[in-house]
Amino acid sequence: MSSPPSLHFRPSVYLRPRDIGETVVLLGRYGRRARILAGGTDVLVQRDPSVEALIDLEAVGLAYVVSDAQSTRVGAATTQAEIAVSERLATPALRAVQEAASLMATPQIRNVATVGGNLCTASPAADLATPLLALDAEIRVEGSSGGSQLPLRRFFVSPGQTVLRPDQLFVEVIVPVAGARSGCAFLRLARTATDIALVNVAVALEFDQTDIVTKARIALGAVAPIPMRADSAEAALLGVRITRDSAVAAGEIAAGEASPISNQRSTAEHRRSVVAVLVRRALLRAAERAEDRRDEFGPFTGDGRL
Numbered sequence: 222m223s224s225p226p227s228l229h230f231r232p233s234v235y236l237r238p239r240d241i242g243e244t245v246v247l248l249g250r251y252g253r254r255a256r257i258l259a260g261g262t263d264v265l266v267q268r269d270p271s272v273e274a275l276i277d278l279e280a281v282g283l284a285y286v287v288s289d290a291q292s293t294r295v296g297a298a299t300t301q302a303e304i305a306v307s308e309r310l311a312t313p314a315l316r317a318v319q320e321a322a323s324l325m326a327t328p329q330i331r332n333v334a335t336v337g338g339n340l341c342t343a344s345p346a347a348d349l350a351t352p353l354l355a356l357d358a359e360i361r362v363e364g365s366s367g368g369s370q371l372p373l374r375r376f377f378v379s380p381g382q383t384v385l386r387p388d389q390l391f392v393e394v395i396v397p398v399a400g401a402r403s404g405c406a407f408l409r410l411a412r413t414a415t416d417i418a419l420v421n422v423a424v425a426l427e428f429d430q431t432d433i434v435t436k437a438r439i440a441l442g443a444v445a446p447i448p449m450r451a452d453s454a455e456a457a458l459l460g461v462r463i464t465r466d467s468a469v470a471a472g473e474i475a476a477g478e479a480s481p482i483s484n485q486r487s488t489a490e491h492r493r494s495v496v497a498v499l500v501r502r503a504l505l506r507a508a509e510r511a512e513d514r515r516d517e518f519g520p521f522t523g524d525g526r527l
């Protein structure tokens with residue numbers, strides 16, 4: 222059972238830095254006594270009584286989606302609503318990120334909740350974690366001892382815990398450009414449209430000219446202590462075509478790789494069977510997208526809920 226919100230959440234200092242440098246200085250000064258405030262949709266629910274200073278990111282300028290020949294970069298303070306309508310993410314190779322941002326939470330939450338907050342909270346069910354893991358995203362951080370970049374896969378440590386030190390700011394997510402024939406998809410199952418996911422799944426595929434899979438990525442959420450990749454299912458898809466049979470087989474392998482728990486939302490067995498179904502469906506959808514580049518133009522408007 223989760224603990225009730227603290228009645229003693231009374232930070233005495235509110236800080237509003239104007240750039241990354243100022244933010245890092247403040248993080249260094251306050252250390253564990255400070256908390257970054259992005260959208261606040263987790264901070265203000267968790268109400269950690271040890272927090273003395275809130276560092277508001279709004280004026281730092283980290284809300285953007287930009288791309289060049291190598292990558293697409295999403296600033297840490299970009300909201301889910303902004304991601305959901307970004308033309309730069311409305312491509313077969315990136316659409317899974319947009320689907321996750323469109324499907325999670327409620328419109329009110331999506332208007333303020335950010336990608337940085339979603340990843341730094343490190344919930345096993347964080348909806349943006351799975352598409353970004355499937356797309357081999359890296360994250361850029363800045364801290365007192367300088368900047369660094371690391372694969373998102375190495376970011377999560379345990380539920381609620383990342384590798385970020387108290388003096389480090391998560392600056393942006395970097396998604397490398399995918400091959401010419403690529404497609405991705407995100408699907409989630411939740412008890413209600415606004416509840417967190419029982420299971421979420423994202424896949425990203427690349428194909429050669431003969432429709433053979435040259436790269437497969439499958440990420441699973443809410444079925445392990447941290448968002449995870451299904452390495453064996455990915456390996457099973459290399460060198461084959463995506464057919465119903467290969468998608469079913471990969472879904473079953475992925476279900477075997479998951480280590481879900483039973484809780485008030487679902488049993489472990491149910492979660493495992495949902496993994497098999499969602500992976501199968503997501504693979505078929507991603508393969509269709511790699512074929513059909515028509516949806517390259519325009520933000521995601523469909524309903525990917527199940």
Ligand SMILES: Cc1cc2nc3c(=O)[nH]c(=O)nc-3n(C[C@H](O)[C@H](O)[C@H](O)COP(=O)(O)OP(=O)(O)OC[C@H]3O[C@@H](n4cnc5c(N)ncnc54)[C@H](O)[C@@H]3O)c2cc1C
Nearest residue numbers: 257259260261262263264326335337338339341347348391
């Ligand atoms: C009603 C409701 C429904 C929700 N539904 C969903 C859902 O369906 N799916 C889902 O995944 N989540 C859901 N959430 C959780 C939450 O909305 C998301 O995790 C959200 O993306 C958090 O972003 P934020 O900007 O509000 O983070 P904040 O609350 O501002 O911050 C969260 C944590 O990240 C840290 N942080 C934020 N930005 C940075 C940064 N740039 N560098 C370093 N640390 C940083 C903060 O200090 C804090 O510890 C829901 C929450 C609510 C209240």
